[in-house]
Every structure is written in C-alpha cells, then in structure tokens.
Amino acid sequence: MQPQAVTPDLPLPAAGHASRRRKSPPIWLQLPVLALLLVAALPLFFVVARAAETGFAEAFALLWRPFVFGLLANTMKLMVLVTIGCAVIGLGLAWLVERSDLRWRRHWNVLLCLPFAIPSFVSGFTWVSMSPMFEGLGGTVLVMVLSKYPLIYLPVVATLRSLDPALEESARMLGLNRRQVFWQVTLPLLRPVLMATSLLVAIHMLVEFGAPSIMRYQTFTTAIYQQFELEFNGNNAAMLSALLLALCMILLWGEFRLRGRGYARTGQGVARSAAPVRLGRWQVPAQLILLVLVIIGCGTPLTMLAFWIIEGSSASFPVAEIIQTLWASLSYSFGGALLSCLLALPVCLVVVRYYGRMATLADRLPYLLHALPGLVIALSFVFFALGYMPVLYQTSILLLIAYALLFMPMAQGPIRVALEKASPQLEEAARTLGHTPIATFLRVTLPIISPAIGAGFVLVFLDCMKELTATLILGPTGLETLATKVWSHTGNLEYAGAAPYAALIVLVSGLPVYLLTTRAYRHKAG
Amino acid sequence: MSVHRVTGLARVISAGVLSIGMLFASGVYADDPVTLTLYNGQHEATGKAVAKAFEEKTGIKVLIRKGGGGQLANQIAEEGERSPADIIYTEEAPPLIKLGSQGLLAKVDPSTLKQIDPKFSDNNGNWLGITSRVRVLAYNPDLITEAELPSSVLEVADPEWAGKIAFVPSSGEFLGQTAAVISLNGREAAEEWLTGLKAFGSTYTNNVVAMKAVENGEIGAALVNSYYWTALKKEKGELKSKLHYFADGDAGGLSSVSGAAVIKASKHPKEAQQFLAFMISDEGQKAILSKSAEYPVNPNVPADPLLKPYDQLKPPAITAAQIGLAEDALELQREVGMN
Numbered sequence: 043m044q045p046q047a048v049t050p051d052l053p054l055p056a057a058g059h060a061s062r063r064r065k066s067p068p069i070w071l072q073l074p075v076l077a078l079l080l081v082a083a084l085p086l087f088f089v090v091a092r093a094a095e096t097g098f099a100e101a102f103a104l105l106w107r108p109f110v111f112g113l114l115a116n117t118m119k120l121m122v123l124v125t126i127g128c129a130v131i132g133l134g135l136a137w138l139v140e141r142s143d144l145r146w147r148r149h150w151n152v153l154l155c156l157p158f159a160i161p162s163f164v165s166g167f168t169w170v171s172m173s174p175m176f177e178g179l180g181g182t183v184l185v186m187v188l189s190k191y192p193l194i195y196l197p198v199v200a201t202l203r204s205l206d207p208a209l210e211e212s213a214r215m216l217g218l219n220r221r222q223v224f225w226q227v228t229l230p231l232l233r234p235v236l237m238a239t240s241l242l243v244a245i246h247m248l249v250e251f252g253a254p255s256i257m258r259y260q261t262f263t264t265a266i267y268q269q270f271e272l273e274f275n276g277n278n279a280a281m282l283s284a285l286l287l288a289l290c291m292i293l294l295w296g297e298f299r300l301r302g303r304g305y306a307r308t309g310q311g312v313a314r315s316a317a318p319v320r321l322g323r324w325q326v327p328a329q330l331i332l333l334v335l336v337i338i339g340c341g342t343p344l345t346m347l348a349f350w351i352i353e354g355s356s357a358s359f360p361v362a363e364i365i366q367t368l369w370a371s372l373s374y375s376f377g378g379a380l381l382s383c384l385l386a387l388p389v390c391l392v393v394v395r396y397y398g399r400m401a402t403l404a405d406r407l408p409y410l411l412h413a414l415p416g417l418v419i420a421l422s423f424v425f426f427a428l429g430y431m432p433v434l435y436q437t438s439i440l441l442l443i444a445y446a447l448l449f450m451p452m453a454q455g456p457i458r459v460a461l462e463k464a465s466p467q468l469e470e471a472a473r474t475l476g477h478t479p480i481a482t483f484l485r486v487t488l489p490i491i492s493p494a495i496g497a498g499f500v501l502v503f504l505d506c507m508k509e510l511t512a513t514l515i516l517g518p519t520g521l522e523t524l525a526t527k528v529w530s531h532t533g534n535l536e537y538a539g540a541a542p543y544a545a546l547i548v549l550v551s552g553l554p555v556y557l558l559t560t561r562a563y564r565h566k567a568g
Numbered sequence: 569m570s571v572h573r574v575t576g577l578a579r580v581i582s583a584g585v586l587s588i589g590m591l592f593a594s595g596v597y598a599d600d601p602v603t604l605t606l607y608n609g610q611h612e613a614t615g616k617a618v619a620k621a622f623e624e625k626t627g628i629k630v631l632i633r634k635g636g637g638g639q640l641a642n643q644i645a646e647e648g649e650r651s652p653a654d655i656i657y658t659e660e661a662p663p664l665i666k667l668g669s670q671g672l673l674a675k676v677d678p679s680t681l682k683q684i685d686p687k688f689s690d691n692n693g694n695w696l697g698i699t700s701r702v703r704v705l706a707y708n709p710d711l712i713t714e715a716e717l718p719s720s721v722l723e724v725a726d727p728e729w730a731g732k733i734a735f736v737p738s739s740g741e742f743l744g745q746t747a748a749v750i751s752l753n754g755r756e757a758a759e760e761w762l763t764g765l766k767a768f769g770s771t772y773t774n775n776v777v778a779m780k781a782v783e784n785g786e787i788g789a790a791l792v793n794s795y796y797w798t799a800l801k802k803e804k805g806e807l808k809s810k811l812h813y814f815a816d817g818d819a820g821g822l823s824s825v826s827g828a829a830v831i832k833a834s835k836h837p838k839e840a841q842q843f844l845a846f847m848i849s850d851e852g853q854k855a856i857l858s859k860s861a862e863y864p865v866n867p868n869v870p871a872d873p874l875l876k877p878y879d880q881l882k883p884p885a886i887t888a889a890q891i892g893l894a895e896d897a898l899e900l901q902r903e904v905g906m907n
Contacts, residue, residue, distance in 0.1 A: 108905030174786050258773055268738040268773070269907075271636025273898075428646045436633075436652060519605055519633040519652070530612060530634070534776045 067396040068479070074388040075404045081447055082411055085287060088422030092280035104281040109265075113282070117261040117289070120182060120254065121247040127187035128243045129236060131335070132194030137224075138328055140202040143318040145325065150332055151199070155192050156340045159552035161508045162189040163252025164528065164544045168346035170257055171537040177258040185253055188339040190246060194239040201235045207316035220319065234300065241297045248290050249415035252510045252525075256532050262286040263417050267511075270421065283418040294413040298406070347548070350541035364542055368550070371523040374513075375506035377438065378445030379453070382502040383495050385446050386453035394461040408451035416448055420515035436518050444512040449505050453498035460494030461487075500554070507551035524550075602836050603629045604843060607644065609637030609658035610826055613859040618657075621855035622846050628839055637663040637740055644831060645670055654834040655843055657698070657826070660740040661690075661888035664827050668694030669893075674830040674837060680845045684865040688825050691889055695829035698847050699862035702883050703745055703822045705812040706782050706797050707789035717812050721745070721791065721820025722753065725764025732788035733769045734778040737906045741775065741793055741824065746897035748819040748886050755900065762904045783809045791820075798861030798874050816882035823883035824891075826862070 067075075093101040104110075135154055139147050157165075166185045169176040176184065205228075213227045214220075248262070255264040262282055270279040321328055392404040423444055427435040434440045464487060472482040510525045517526070524543045531540035608615035612634050619630035633653070635643070641663035644651050651672075658664055667673050673694045680696060681689055688697030705724070707717065712732065718724055724733045736742050750758040770787055772778035779796040781787045785808075794811060801807045814820030828847055830840040846852040853869040856862075861872040871878060901907040 107902055109902060109907055112905065174781065174784070255773065258777075264773075271639045272738055272740065272743075273638045273642065276642060424643075424646075428650075432650050435647070435650070520631045533774060535780050 065396065066398050067392045067400055071388045071392050071396075072400055074385055075392055075400065075407070078385055078389065078407060078411075078447070078450070079403060081443065082407065082414065084426055085283070085414055085418045085422040088418075088425050089280050089284035089287060092277055092425070093284065096277040096281070101277070101281055104278055105285060110282070110285070113260065113262050113265050114285070116179075116259065117248065119179060120186070120259065120261055121244050123179075123183045124186040124190065124247050125240050125244045127183060128191040128194050129240050131187065131191045132198055132239070133232070133236065135191070135195050135332070135335075136198035136202055138332070140199050141316060141319055142321050142328070143325075144321060144328060144332075153336050153340075154195065154332070156336065157189050158192050160189065160340065160343050160548055161252070161525075161552065162186060162250065163256055163510060163525075163532075164347075164547060165189055165343040166253035166256045167528065167532045167537065167540060167544065168343040168350075171350065171535075172342070172346055179259055182254050182257045182259040184338075185257065186247065186250065188335075189253075190243050193243055193246070194236070197235050197239050198232060201232060203315070205231055205316070210316065238297065238300050241293055241300065245290060245293050245297075245413050248286065248293065249413075249417070251415075251417055252529065256529075262289075263415060263511075266417055266421075270515075276421065276425070279421060283415075283421060286415055287418055290413040290415060294409060297409060297413075344548075347541055347545050350538045351545060353538050353541075359542065364546070367522050367524055367527055367543065368546060370521060371507050371525070371550075374438070374441065374445070374521075374523060375503045377442045378449065378506040378509075379499045379503035381442050381446040382450045382453040383457070383499050386450050386457050386498060387495070389450070390454050390458040390461050394458060395466065408454050411447055412451045414447070416444070416509070416511040417515070419444055419447055420512040423512075423516055436516075438518055438521075441512060441516040441518070441521075444516055445502075445506050445509065448509065448512065449502040452501045452505060453495075456494040456497040456501070457491060460491040464490045504551040504554055508547055602839050603631055604654045604836060604839055605631045605633065605652050606843075607640040607653045607656045608632050608634050609640045609656065609663060611659070611860055614856055615657055617855045617859045618847055618852055621851055622843055625846065625851065626839075626842065628842075630843070641667050644672055647833070648672070649833050651831055651833040653831045654836055654840040655828060655830055657828040657847075659826050660744060661695070661697075661825055661827050662740060662744070662891065662893050664690070664695040664829050665888065666893055667829065667831075668692060672832050674832045674834065674840075676830065676844060677841045680841065680848065683845075684848055685867075687887065688865045689827070695827045696844055696848065697825040697827050697865050697888075699853075699856060699860070699864060700823055700825045700878075701793045701795050701862045702813070702881055703741070703820055703824075704792065704794045704797070705789050705814065705820065706779055706792050706809050707812055708782050708785050708787075708809045710785055710808065711788035718820075719815040720818045721749070721814055722757065722761050724789070724791070725761045725768065727764075727768060729788075730768040731770070733765070734772050734781055734787045734790035735765055735769050736772050736775050736778055736792075737901065738773065739775060742791065743894045743897050743901070744824055744891050745791065745819060745822050746901060747891045747894040748822040748884060750896055750900065751886060751890065752819045752884055755896075758897075759900060759904060762901060762906055766904055766906050779809075783807060793824075793862075794875060795861045798872055799859075801874060802861065811876075813876060813881070817884045819884055821881065821883045822886065823881070825865075825888055827888075 096104070138144050139151050139154070144150065162185055165188070166182070169181055169185055175181070209231065210223050210227050213223045218226060250261070251263040251267065254261050255267065262285065266279045266282045266286065269282065270276065273279070389404045389407060392401050423440055424435075427440055468486050468490075469482050472486045473479070477485065507523075508525055509523075510529055513521070513523055513526055514529065517523070524547045527543040528540045528547065531537070531543070606615065606619055615632055615634070619632055622628065623630055633640070637658035637660055640653075640656055641658070644653055644656060644667060647653070656664070656667070664673070668690060675693045676689070676696045678693070681693055684697065688700060689695065703721075705717070705721075716728075723729070746758060746762065749761055753761075772781065772790070775790075775792045775796050776799075778787075778790040779792055779800055782790045783800060783804075789812075797807070797809065797811050800809075828844055830837060830844060834840045847856070848866050850866065850868055853864045853866045857864060857869065857872065861875060863871050863875065863878045898907065
C-alpha cells in the first residue's frame, strides 16, 4: 500500500517558474541525491558481484533450471491475474460511483477504500485461517485483488471527475449510443491512467512477499527468502534476485514510457460534472455487488481477526510483550520516517528548483526506488555492510536506511507538491534583502512546506509499521516488530497468537493511512 | 512567526536525532557487562526457553537472533572475525559441520563433550549434540488405513500416493533424508523417489504447517520429524493423526540431531562454553524438552512418554558426519526441479 503512488500525476510547474529555475544545484543539495542514487544502485552491484564470485557459468546454471521456470510461471500468473482483476474492479467501481446515479455514492466511495486499511499479509492470514482452501493461487489472487484495487480505483475516479464531459456529449450528438461512447470515447481517455496504475499494481505483485508466503503460493520473493534461510551460500538467492530485479526494471521502463501522457482539454477552468447515467433496474444488483465486495474485502478479515482475538484471549494475552513490540515498532517507524523526510527534502528541492541532468536524475529516483524489491535491498545491504561497512552491520541504522530507501518516494510526494506551489519569488525577495541561501531556506521555504513535510512523515511512519522483509533480514539481534510477530506466529499457524499484533497494525497504521489517502483524493477532486 | 515555526520543527528534528542515536547506542553498547548473542536456527520457542532458563540460573543475558540454520551459518561465515555471535544453535547438523570445516568454531569443552554419548556430537569436537529425533510418517487414519501404511519411505513416491503425501522440500530435515536415501538406496533410486514426490506429493512451506494439514484432514500423510506430532499433541490434547515408523533401517526412519557450537570469534568464550554445558544439563534439557518433544542426549532426563522409547528404534546406521553438507542431495533436488 503506497498512497503516494495513487497520485502519479504531480502538478507541473507553471511555465513562468520554469524559466526562473537555476541551472545546477549547489553541492550540498547534490550530495544527498548522489548518495541516494548510489545506495539505490547497491542491489544491482550486489547481484553482479555475486555472479562474478560464483563464476558466470555456475550463475547461469543456477538461473537455468526447471525450478526457476516454475517460479517465473507462478510469478507471472499472479501478476497478470491480479492486475486484470484490479483493473476490472477498479474501473467498474469508479464508473459506478462517478458516472451513474448509484445511491449513497458518497458512502460507497468511503467504504470501497476500506481495504487500504488492512495490509495484505494480515488479510492473507485471516483468509487461510478460515480454511486451507484459500491457500495457493486462487486465494492469493483473491486477497491481492481485494487489497490492491484501490490503487486503480482512486486515480480513475479522480480522472473521471476531471474529464470534460463535452467530449462524451459531442460523441452522443454525433450519433453514438451510451455503450459506444464508453468504449470509443471514455475508455480511450482513461487509458493512460489505467495503464499507469495497472503497471503499478504489477510492480507491487512482483515485490509482494508476506501474503503469498503466508498463503503458500511460491513466487520469486518467497523462493528467494526460503533459499536464503536454507542455504549456506547466498549465491542462489542472489541469482534469483537478479531475475526479479530484471523483471522490475522492465516494468519500470514501461512506466517511464507511459508517464506524462494525457489528453488536452480545450478551454480553461474546472470541468463540469457529467450527467449521471441512470441505473434503473440495475440499481439493486449494483448495490448488492458493492455490498458483497465490501463484505468479502473488509468484513471477512476484520471478523476473523476479532474471532482469533476472542479465541486467543481465553488462553493467554501477553500484554507486556505486546506493549514492548508496539514500542519497538513505533520507535523504528519514527526513525525511518525522519530519515525519509530528511532525504526527500533535497531530492524535491533539486527537482523543483533546478534543471539539468541532476534534476532529471532526482526526478526519476523515486520511481526507481519504488520498483526495487525490499527483499533484494535487504540482501544487498547485508552483503555490503559485511564486506565494506562492518560498523553498520546489524545496527538500527542500517534498517533505518533501508526504510528510507523503500519509503522516500512516499515522503517526496507531498513535499514536492508543496514546493511547486511555493513561489520562488519569495525566496528571491529574501535573498535581495540580504539573507544567505541557507537562512532563506530556513526562514522562508521551510515554514511554507513544513505541513507537507509533516504529511510525508506520517505516511512513511505508517508504512514502516507494516514493513516485513527488510525488518526480518536487517533488524538488529532481538528486534521484534508488530509485523515480524504476525509473521512468526502465522508461520507456525498460531493464528490466535498473531491476532493481537495484526489488529494493532490495522488500528495504528492502517486506519490513518486510509483516512489520509481518501481525504487527499477528496481534496484533489474538489 | 516563521522563526517560531522553525524552532518547533528544529525541536522535533533534534528529538528525532536523539532517539535515533539512542536506538543506535542500544544496539552497539548493549554488551556491558557480559551479554551472549545466540544465533538461533532451532525453533523460536525452544531457543527462547533455554536462553531464559540460562539467564535465570546465571544472570547472564542472552540476545537471540532468529533465522534459518543455513542462513545463520552463512552469516557467521561472512562475518568471520567480526561475528557478533557467541553461540549457534541449529535444528540440523549440516550448518555446524560446514562451520566446523571452515574453522569458524571453537572446540567444545571436553568436559562437556564427555557427558553425552559421542555418537550425538562431532567426531572432531567442533559441536555438541543437544537433542535427537527420527523421521516418521504422520498420518490421518480417516484418510489412510493401516493396511496402506508403507514399510519404506520410497513407496510414498508411488502414484497410489498421489495427492495424499505432504513434504517440505525447503527444509533441512528433508534434505538430510534425501541424503540418506542416496546413501542407502543409490542415486538412481533417489532421483526416482524425488521425481515421484514432486509429481504426486504436495509441498508445504514448513513442517508445522504440514503436520497441522494432516491433523485437519487436508492431506493423508506427511514426512516429518517425530516432535512435530508431539508438539501438536501437547497443544491440542487429543489428536486424530498418528505416527507411523518405517521398517528398521529404512531411510524413512533417519535419526538426526540438533546441535550447538561456540563461535571461534566469540568475545565471551567462557560464558559461551558455560551456555553449551547448560544446554545438556538436566535443567537445560528440561527447558528444551518443554518446547520440543525430542529425545534428550542427557540420559538422566526422561524422554516424553508419548514417543516410542529411543532404544526400540532401529534407525539406519547413518551419522550426521556421513550426511555431511548434503550437497549431493541439494544438487539432485535441483536436477528434478524441486529446489
């Protein structure tokens, strides 16, 4: 769940600002960006170094074996099915809520985003705890579709709302019926946003670890983790990581090619809202479909969680342990969020206030980070820390750096938008009045964007609470967070034991993320 | 007004930096006085139980890092001189054999080694056996009748067992069993066995899950270690599933050990040796057995009465040293596309 990702269309700076942007950023802004780039490149160096160590012939043999083909097929199946499922559901729901006279649509709009509140590994465990028939591909697709469709639904709703109905009305006047208008006008208009968000879901499926492994469906990520646990040498895990990384980069390339495409609207101002399509006798079936979706998407996991908590509290309820774990989760998330914001700030400044090669790099950095699997980042950190920075090995710092790398994209979203809105003229005025650049930043820019930094901080904080893979591999000895507790208990099928930790994740982190993202969309859509 | 805000923000940042610093410090300077670091590749609850009993007895704190046995051994190998680990405790012997062959383990105190039967420990004194157990077939009588029970583990790879047999290809135990099949029945038979299992068996991600699947009637039988059944029995009281022991000397009844060793790079070798000695003491073994019903290596401690007495078992005469690193077995598993 990465809310920043649902706003891929960041506002472009106005033409007047662009001309005022300075050419190349000062060194103190370049350094953090370069450092981030370097760290982001570690996974690549890691797989190459490992392959060289193994010998390329041996490395090739590790890649070219039946087991890997099976993994590839499994991963692809999951990715394609979930992406299609999310696209169909996301588009269908968005149309119902935005373009039809669906009753109680405001309420539905809120309810339909509720799955955002439940991390997929938590809902995965609630489903398999109900019945083992949800193990395997079918159950994993079900859980993943239900938890990821908001990634498509929300942006499509926003796009539909901002579409100028004039195009569709003209098509109607030119003799197309409603169905033809949908297929020949509306859908092509939605295609850019649909493609971009579908790619995003696909990337999420490649890097997803918790849910498939709890649901006993083997993909690249689950196999890499298993090989890492079983084997004496990490070469095998590294070679599988190389393949996974390659898949991610292919999708990332696709995302780059798609980005920035849109359609042009003639005329200025806010688009009128379109006249709703009457559902008529379809009103009741539509209501039922939505109801069923909300019930299976949220009702089931929440009910099962409640069931296991009641079931488990009869045995023992380790209050002290729960509080200790919660505290560990809170403090690590705090550190991760702080570091993410500190790194996001220079990246955003370079992108918004400067141009040239560095600005382009900084602009692409969040997308690159987004496509890096947490598991591969963690493995490469272990490799480099041991080899080159033993001081950092198994320290909190290394885990916090991993968090920052994983979640910096989330922090930069709001900060960037705020910086783009903050006029550089104010800064220039401060400079002419005799302030140094640093004083200008501290006294003019920072106060303007500090609410956005706060928003970015909260987003990262909440996502750190749910992080599983990097925490498992990089955490200092003895560290247990809410997420790793859920993981270790479900690994032994101790569902009642996992339930209180899972419930805390949903309460402490899921609900606020849900509120933040849905509210952001409501503001944006006006 | 802006100044006001900046100081507010500065306060938040400095508080944050401080808290990061404290996190960092707590990780780095925690080992004063002596704190032992245990790399635990054994079950989480088992490792915790023995560490807690040791802490209570000696007052020496034990930090636990949980991971797979292979993963932790690999980690220690990469850490080399800098390894923060004092002790490694694994579910299976191969990771310890590997570390021993790389010269990364300190010799176990002879006084500790001689307390138990030498067949449980390393010939070179690199590591100490802690508990032993045998491989079994756990089955659900609703799905598998007694007449159907095989005498050899090779039979469960036959087509008659399609959809009825569970196994855990990613586990060290299964790897050891594969090595035993290779050494007793030959590579060809082993290949046929693995191919059959891959085609007709159901793979599970870990033994606890496979055992529960048998108990719940999702699958007829599973190749597991005996203690998975006893652990479930303790948790639930009455079990539907039963244990089947393969014929005497069959690879299906392979006996193996869990073990522990002191890391050569340990900064507290004295306390680490003390921990090892504690693990096979009466108290240590009882703490371990409270979480995992295996056969104790300490003859003074009684085994769980639920288990078939150890002297009635006739496992194949294959020692941990013979299984070694089981590299052949992994290679064969890869050849048939299982791993």
